Amino acid sequence: MSTQTVVEPEPAATPPAPKRRVTSLEVLCVVLVVALLAQGRLVQWLDVPAIQTGATIFVAVCVQALPFLVLGVLISGAIAAFVPASALNRLLPKRQSVAVPVAGLAGVALPTCECAAVPVARRLMQQGVPTSVALAFLLAAPAVNPVVLVATNVAFPNNPGMVAARLVGSLATAVVMGWLWARFGKAEWIIERALRRLPEPDGRSRWRLFFETSRADLVDAGGFLVLGGLTAAVLNVVIPRAWVDTLGEQIVLGVLVMAVLAVVLALCSEADAFVAASISGMPLLPKLVFLVVGPAIDVKLFALQAGTFGRSFAIRFAPATLVVALVCAVLSGLLFLGGA
Amino acid sequence: MRRETQNILLVLVGGALLKISLTGAYLQYVKPSHQFWLIGGGAVMVALAVISIGRDLIGPRRDPAAADTPAHGAADPAVHAAAVPDSAVHAAVGLDPAGRTAVGQDSAGHAGPESESQAAADHGPDSHGSAGHGPAGQAAADHGSADHDSAGHDHGDGTHDHPARSAWLLLLPVLAIFLIAPPALGADSVLRGDNRAAASRAAGSDGMVAFSPLPAGSPVPVPMSEFAARAAWDSGNSLTNRDVQLSGFVVAQDTDVYLARLSIACCAADAFPVKVKLVGQGTAGLANDTWLEVVGRVEPGTATKENDYIPTLTVSSITEIPQPENPYEG
Numbered sequence: 001m002s003t004q005t006v007v008e009p010e011p012a013a014t015p016p017a018p019k020r021r022v023t024s025l026e027v028l029c030v031v032l033v034v035a036l037l038a039q040g041r042l043v044q045w046l047d048v049p050a051i052q053t054g055a056t057i058f059v060a061v062c063v064q065a066l067p068f069l070v071l072g073v074l075i076s077g078a079i080a081a082f083v084p085a086s087a088l089n090r091l092l093p094k095r096q097s098v099a100v101p102v103a104g105l106a107g108v109a110l111p112t113c114e115c116a117a118v119p120v121a122r123r124l125m126q127q128g129v130p131t132s133v134a135l136a137f138l139l140a141a142p143a144v145n146p147v148v149l150v151a152t153n154v155a156f157p158n159n160p161g162m163v164a165a166r167l168v169g170s171l172a173t174a175v176v177m178g179w180l181w182a183r184f185g186k187a188e189w190i191i192e193r194a195l196r197r198l199p200e201p202d203g204r205s206r207w208r209l210f211f212e213t214s215r216a217d218l219v220d221a222g223g224f225l226v227l228g229g230l231t232a233a234v235l236n237v238v239i240p241r242a243w244v245d246t247l248g249e250q251i252v253l254g255v256l257v258m259a260v261l262a263v264v265l266a267l268c269s270e271a272d273a274f275v276a277a278s279i280s281g282m283p284l285l286p287k288l289v290f291l292v293v294g295p296a297i298d299v300k301l302f303a304l305q306a307g308t309f310g311r312s313f314a315i316r317f318a319p320a321t322l323v324v325a326l327v328c329a330v331l332s333g334l335l336f337l338g339g340a
Numbered sequence: 341m342r343r344e345t346q347n348i349l350l351v352l353v354g355g356a357l358l359k360i361s362l363t364g365a366y367l368q369y370v371k372p373s374h375q376f377w378l379i380g381g382g383a384v385m386v387a388l389a390v391i392s393i394g395r396d397l398i399g400p401r402r403d404p405a406a407a408d409t410p411a412h413g414a415a416d417p418a419v420h421a422a423a424v425p426d427s428a429v430h431a432a433v434g435l436d437p438a439g440r441t442a443v444g445q446d447s448a449g450h451a452g453p454e455s456e457s458q459a460a461a462d463h464g465p466d467s468h469g470s471a472g473h474g475p476a477g478q479a480a481a482d483h484g485s486a487d488h489d490s491a492g493h494d495h496g497d498g499t500h501d502h503p504a505r506s507a508w509l510l511l512l513p514v515l516a517i518f519l520i521a522p523p524a525l526g527a528d529s530v531l532r533g534d535n536r537a538a539a540s541r542a543a544g545s546d547g548m549v550a551f552s553p554l555p556a557g558s559p560v561p562v563p564m565s566e567f568a569a570r571a572a573w574d575s576g577n578s579l580t581n582r583d584v585q586l587s588g589f590v591v592a593q594d595t596d597v598y599l600a601r602l603s604i605a606c607c608a609a610d611a612f613p614v615k616v617k618l619v620g621q622g623t624a625g626l627a628n629d630t631w632l633e634v635v636g637r638v639e640p641g642t643a644t645k646e647n648d649y650i651p652t653l654t655v656s657s658i659t660e661i662p663q664p665e666n667p668y669e670g
Binding site: 023024027028035039043052055056057058059068069070074151208211212214218222224226229230232233236265266267270272274 | 369378513529608
């Protein structure tokens with residue numbers, strides 16, 4: 001593997017060093033070599049149906065989401081390098097209470113999945129966009145973009161109200177959360193690193209900044225995405241699906257069950273409509289809750305947010321998002337689906 | 341985590357994405373249309389890492405003027421340390437002057453006393469004049485980040501280490517893909533899931549619809565989800581008295597034997613099963629996860645709400661087949 005050739009000169013370079021620490025490069029090598037040597041045993045040891053199912057789901061979530069994360073960090077890097085903070089400030093209305101809905105609508109135009117929205121939102125904050133506005137974008141972009149709405153329409157061909165209900169429910173969630181943050185949010189909940197302002201790059205260093213920020217964001221967020229995928233895979237295998245059917249018949253219980261399921265399954269927002277549609281014997285309202293809650297908050301997003309904005313942000317923001325999304329979905333459902 | 345380690349991890353993850361997308365193994369995890377995303381994503385990951393490695397190796401050499409002027413050299417890292425938020429990047433750019441000095445030493449054959457002291461002034465105690473070992477670029481890169489590692493701790497800012505540690509998790513999908521290569525979901529996933537039928541989804545409704553007639557031929561190959569949908573919802577009974585050919589894998593549940601296929605909308609995490617109950621000769625004793633091509637006729641009226649719309653197929657012939665390239669139905 002390519003790693004070995006890179007590392008060989010390492011030990012030779014050590015003798016004159018005053019103190020010696022094991023570097024991450026050496027750790028990586030040891031891990032890779034051990035994994036290679038133990039491959040046979042590892043495969044044998046993991047040859048349990050439940051673990052294999054979990055491993056497949058884990059790889060599937062990672063493989064499915066990583067390209068979107070790459071897209072997100074490229075957008076984030078481009079904003080950092082090529083969009084001056086002053087331009088963003090000119091574009092957005094001066095008053096936060098007006099800028100929040102504008103950012104929510106801007107999310108409609110950007111067909112990113114939820115993993116891509118996190119680094120972009122952080123970059124917006126660094127470029128001086130108010131936190132509440134960036135958070136409204138974070139919640140709106142994955143939920144209401146055209147790709148997702150078309151997928152929803154395809155999954156529910158006989159319920160055109162579903163698309164409108166989803167659009168309004170998700171947009172309302174984003175705007176309400178933005179306003180709530182503007183009113184109650186505290187900047188110190190977000191780790192300082194995520195908010196540090198970038199100075200304006202000059203012409204020569206623009207590309208360098210683009211590559212460097214993209215790369216660093218990818219390394220940063222990638223780890224947390226994997227953590228989220230791992231959590232989703234474990235929960236996917238551990239939680240018996242049977243209770244969805246038995247509890248789903250009751251409307252109030254069904255709403256709660258579907259909200260929890262949306263958080264636990266961590267599906268891509270482009271796919272969740274098909275999953276919701278496939279659950280038979282469930283009224284439309286709980287399905288709508290599933291569609292509104294899922295893109296706003298799930299275990300994968302929680303891991304990403306905790307890594308990007310800090311833990312004290314995530315443990316406040318995530319539960320609040322869950323409650324607001326639940327309420328918005330129910331209200332929107334009553335409005336567009338007539339409680340059906 | 342050191343910058344080189346991060347780059348290697350990115351190359352490994354990107355390489356893993358490229359590998360599965362080019363060998364076709366990706367079909368066990370995501371749907372076919374995802375291939376271009378995987379190739380693009382993998383290529384960008386590898387490219388970002390390669391650009392960064394290349395900059396570490398070549399960058400210092402390309403800019404000899406800057407290395408000669410201490411004033412410039414000192415201004416440079418200051419700008420970038422402020423410019424770039426993360427410890428990782430900080431490390432990256434911070435190594436610039438170190439790299440320059442080290443390479444300078446190397447190409448000069450041996451460091452004179454002046455440049456030695458210059459290096460020490462730049463990097464503090466961590467700088468060891470070891471540029472003579474190994475290729476110049478490697479030594480330069482080593483030097484720079486060893487330097488930073490301690491600088492990062494001097495910051496006294498606990499959060500600095502945190503994001504770097506999480507990057508180790510990127511190793512998990514790499515190991516999973518290269519070493520374990522998890523198989524496509526099969527009987528275990530079907531048995532684990534509930535009995536949700538895909539019938540309603542394929543038909544796009546929960547009520548009777550008139551389907552277009554089946555194409556001519558006998559037996560007619562039909563996708564499992566379409567078969568289930570027609571059996572449950574077709575007001576024209578297009579399946580009645582027609583020999584159909586289905587392919588799927590065996591799931592034995594209690595005393596019954598089912599032919600099953602998983603249907604995915606995006607990735608394997610959202611897979612849900614389509615099942616058809618098999619009756620007739622040769623259906624007993626089939627092992628789970630055996631892939632079969634089955635020819636038979638539907639028993640009309642067997643897909644009801646009570647059995648979760650699972651139709652029954654009277655089998656006339658069973659052939660064992662290898663797992664298809666795309667094990668899922670879209």
